[in-house]
Amino acid sequence: MTARALPIADAPAAAPAGGGGCHGGRDTMLAAAEANGKSALLEGLARDYPRGPHDQPQSMCPAFGSLRVGLRMKRTATILSGSACCVYGLTFTSHFYGARRTVGYVPFSSETLVTGQLFEDIRDAVFQTADPALYDAVVVTNLCVPTASGVPLDLLPDQIDGVRIIGIDVPGFGVPTHAEAKDVLAGAMLKVARGEAAQGPVARPGSAITDRPTVTLLGELFPADPMGIAMLLEPLGLAAGPTVPCREWREQYAALASPVVAALHPFYTASVREFQAAGRTIVPSGPVGVEGTAAWLDAIGAAAGIAADTVGAAKDRLLPMIAAGIAKHPITGRITVSGYEGSELLVARLLVEAGADVPYVGTACPRTPWSAPDREWLEARGTEVRYRASLEADISAIEAYEPDLAIGTTPVVQAAKERGTPGVYFTNLISARPLFGVPGAGALAATVNGAIGGAERLTRMRTFFEGVGVGAGTGYGHAGVPEDRPVTSWKPARKAASKDGTMTDVGGS
Numbered sequence: 461m462t463a464r465a466l467p468i469a470d471a472p473a474a475a476p477a478g479g480g481g482c483h484g485g486r487d488t489m490l491a492a493a494e495a496n497g498k499s500a501l502l503e504g505l506a507r508d509y510p511r512g513p514h515d516q517p518q519s520m521c522p523a524f525g526s527l528r529v530g531l532r533m534k535r536t537a538t539i540l541s542g543s544a545c546c547v548y549g550l551t552f553t554s555h556f557y558g559a560r561r562t563v564g565y566v567p568f569s570s571e572t573l574v575t576g577q578l579f580e581d582i583r584d585a586v587f588q589t590a591d592p593a594l595y596d597a598v599v600v601t602n603l604c605v606p607t608a609s610g611v612p613l614d615l616l617p618d619q620i621d622g623v624r625i626i627g628i629d630v631p632g633f634g635v636p637t638h639a640e641a642k643d644v645l646a647g648a649m650l651k652v653a654r655g656e657a658a659q660g661p662v663a664r665p666g667s668a669i670t671d672r673p674t675v676t677l678l679g680e681l682f683p684a685d686p687m688g689i690a691m692l693l694e695p696l697g698l699a700a701g702p703t704v705p706c707r708e709w710r711e712q713y714a715a716l717a718s719p720v721v722a723a724l725h726p727f728y729t730a731s732v733r734e735f736q737a738a739g740r741t742i743v744p745s746g747p748v749g750v751e752g753t754a755a756w757l758d759a760i761g762a763a764a765g766i767a768a769d770t771v772g773a774a775k776d777r778l779l780p781m782i783a784a785g786i787a788k789h790p791i792t793g794r795i796t797v798s799g800y801e802g803s804e805l806l807v808a809r810l811l812v813e814a815g816a817d818v819p820y821v822g823t824a825c826p827r828t829p830w831s832a833p834d835r836e837w838l839e840a841r842g843t844e845v846r847y848r849a850s851l852e853a854d855i856s857a858i859e860a861y862e863p864d865l866a867i868g869t870t871p872v873v874q875a876a877k878e879r880g881t882p883g884v885y886f887t888n889l890i891s892a893r894p895l896f897g898v899p900g901a902g903a904l905a906a907t908v909n910g911a912i913g914g915a916e917r918l919t920r921m922r923t924f925f926e927g928v929g930v931g932a933g934t935g936y937g938h939a940g941v942p943e944d945r946p947v948t949s950w951k952p953a954r955k956a957a958s959k960d961g962t963m964t965d966v967g968g969s
């Protein structure tokens with residue numbers, strides 16, 4: 461342990477200690493964060509992750525994205541600083557998804573927040589955690605209230621006994637989706653790793669070493685996808701490099717060393733910045749279907765300096781296999797696609813190649829150059845592509861296009877099923893299948909066709925539940941759906957206590 465110093469000179473401006481980040485207090489939190497010295501941070505977040513029609517997260521708490529990235533890394537400790545309710549939700553979700561890791565928590569009160577003691581408590585926690593026998597890195601995350609209060613994680617030491625200390629702010633009022641929060645941490649780690657690599661020799665990656673030039677894969681992928689991509693790269697004389705976000709610290713050096721980076725998920729703006737600073741070439745889109753794979757192989761070949769006839773020979777060998785896979789598993793029907801994973805456009809391309817009519821793709825992620833080829837390809841085939849799509853837009857698309865199947869997030873699927881339209885969860889069912897190369901061809905067909913075939917079952921269910929309450933009356937049976945009354949007609953039956961302790965008769969029945 462080293463001597464500590466109190467770094468916070470001024471008491472921070474008031475931020476709602478109980479929260480407010482994702483339930484209506486955004487303006488207050490933003491004003492507090494700016495008053496507390498976080499203007500540059502907020503400007504950076506707004507530049508990297510521009511907001512859209514919805515300026516609040518419409519999915520889970522964004523910090524879950526960065527939390528998950530840290531929890532999946534070997535020898536990495538995670539500490540959260542935020543309201544207890546936020547931390548409860550985040551740890552619950554982490555363990556629901558099988559984290560099997562401890563999540564550290566530094567609680568606060570109004571007093572520790574205002575006096576600056578919270579920073580001291582975080583600093584203590586970091587020093588207690590940073591054991592080089594156990595960890596390569598400790599990730600500390602400021603959630604909404606500590607960010608708004610200006611808790612200065614940048615004043616934490618860069619490393620303690622060789623353990624890197626990575627402090628990040630992931631406020632819901634600055635990072636629109638949990639997808640982009642993954643990039644906040646991935647980018648912060650790559651920045652540190654790049655600085656280390658620039659200073660001298662670094663550790664060799666623990667994963668397989670290849671003497672071929674590699675292509676780093678950017679995005680959290682289905683486990684079989686890197687193998688499918690490696691199969692595409694092999695005839696070009698290339699190999700699949702690490703997948704970013706990485707699973708251990710030293711993989712990042714190998715990721716940065718790849719001459720080419722495939723931005724398979726297009727929202728990793730901060731990570732791309734680090735790769736570009738290292739002089740790497742970024743390739744957009746991904747190898748989906750016949751046309752997507754052909755274009756991607758051309759782009760990878762050009763970026764890696766592979767001779768055109770070598771790329772041509774690879775395409776001659778690989779594309780017929782993909783075409784055969786798709787032909788064997790055709791998809792018929794109209795399908796709307798929406799989600800927050802970043803791969804929505806790629807999934808839509810594969811569906812279209814398999815024969816589906818896809819009139820609408822909505823993604824919660826922003827428009828970046830890395831999905832431009834997919835947007836252009838889809839729009840040329842009449843698909844409406846909406847970036848930063850709101851939940852309302854996704855549901856409106858179902859009403860407007862009357863699809864045979866809606867692929868989407870939980871509330872979108874729920875809305876579809878309520879109107880008798882089959883729905884499939886993007887995250888649980890579509891992202892849990894290979895998407896790229898030969899294994900991806902035809903992988904979606906069984907799920908998609910099976911769901912479309914379930915339409916009749918949904919009609920029967922709707923008939924069975926006819927007359928049962930919906931909305932506020934949900935859950936009431938045929939015996940009597942409560943009458944929907946305007947809220948203003950309600951009066952409390954009991955007396956209410958005023959602030960000075962006297963009782964007031966507020967009427968009511």
Ligand code: SF4
Binds near residue numbers: 603633
């Ligand atoms: S940390 Fe997450 S759950 Fe908590 S207020 Fe912010 S956005 Fe909401």
